[in-house]
Amino acid sequence: MQDETNITPYDENELDEETLFIVSQTFKALSDPTRLRILNLLSEHEYPVNEIAARLSLLQSTVSHQLRFLKNLRLVKYRREGTSLHYSIDDEHVVDLLRQAIGHARHH
Numbered sequence: 001m002q003d004e005t006n007i008t009p010y011d012e013n014e015l016d017e018e019t020l021f022i023v024s025q026t027f028k029a030l031s032d033p034t035r036l037r038i039l040n041l042l043s044e045h046e047y048p049v050n051e052i053a054a055r056l057s058l059l060q061s062t063v064s065h066q067l068r069f070l071k072n073l074r075l076v077k078y079r080r081e082g083t084s085l086h087y088s089i090d091d092e093h094v095v096d097l098l099r100q101a102i103g104h105a106r107h108h
Contacts, residue, residue: 029069030101037056038070041055042087042089043089045088048085048087049067067087
């Protein structure tokens with residue numbers, strides 16, 4: 001039998017509520033196939049909304065809605081060029097997660 005006096009109790013404060021929320025929202029973002037396709041495309045290059053829509057065969061309104069969700073989580077950012085918005089990845093950590101998940105999926 002294991003000696004329970006040597007077991008360190010789990011510190012509930014190890015992950016604060018804000019961190020837990022942000023992590024759960026990040027995984028929520030990565031759980032949607034459309035957002036995954038957008039992030040995968042943006043992981044290679046910056047694109048304007050209309051080109052993202054064209055390359056992924058999606059409605060521009062769908063792309064705009066998903067980009068707004070991703071921007072609110074600070075996963076993507078944009079810059080204005082004339083009347084168009086050009087989106088790019090804002091957090092390379094998420095690209096790393098995405099690539100690892102893709103590699104895991106292709107491994108099986």
